[in-house]
Amino acid sequence: MTTPSAPLTAGNARVKQARKLSRRSERSERRLFLADGPKAVEAALDVEGCVVEVFATLEATQRYSEWHGCVPAWTVVEDRALASLSDSVTPAGVVAVCRFLDVPLASVLEHVEATSRVDLIAICADVRDPGNAGTVIRTADAAGADVVVLAGSSVDLYNPKTVRASVGSLFHLPVVVEPGVRTAIDAARAAGLTILAADGHGEVSLDAAADILSRPTAWLFGNEARGLAPEIATLADHRVRIPIHGRAESLNLATASALCLYASASAHRR
Incomplete structure (x- = not known):
């Protein structure tokens, strides 16, 4: 000291x-x-x-x-x-x-695959708000995810607000910084994961996705204001919407990611 x-x-x-x-x-x-x-x-x-x-x-x-x-x-x-x-x-x-803690996605997936099966990944595509990015990391940690990826033009992982919003979870699980969203998706698919895009206009309802959710999954979350770019959403195996039962127009990114990640976590543990 x-x-x-x-x-x-x-x-x-x-x-x-x-x-x-x-x-x-x-x-x-x-x-x-x-x-x-x-x-x-x-x-x-x-x-x-x-x-x-x-x-x-x-x-x-x-x-x-x-x-x-x-x-x-x-x-x-x-x-x-x-x-x-x-x-x-x-x-x-x-x-x-x-x-710095971030590591290349390929090496993370190889390490996880060597020690246990990769079940759940969160990929943030162009997520710009540091509080949202930190909250996704915290939520992924709580849901037992294996990896979080900040892809594309996402916020700096080490922004003080991102670090604070993660409430320590940044240090609990691997977090990857990947400039290419497609690269992250390709790597997740190569590791045997089903790519699910969280999309308010998705063809599959989260409530009716039990079979899909039981598979090893990489969730793809988009920008807070614009959502997922169409050319990125089409790369997913399925586009999944969270049903809105009330009059709210949509859910914010932090809430949507929590619902999706926990739905997968619950399906994996049944």
């Missing part, structure tokens, strides 16, 4: 260097990102070699004393310095500098 004689200020060079990771270009160049809050930090500590350094207030340093020996450097900072590293309105007092 690295403990200075006095907590570091917001103007300290090390704090400034960490603060630069709020910029995507800086994250990409250094392949480092910030994990804000105790849930994220605790989850990151479970991934060997992930955490580079932890910045914490004096209060958080005392509260999470059992973590000190788990990191290469534990640095105490002033409250203002911690706030400058946090994207939260009410910082929880602890932020970790972490190494």
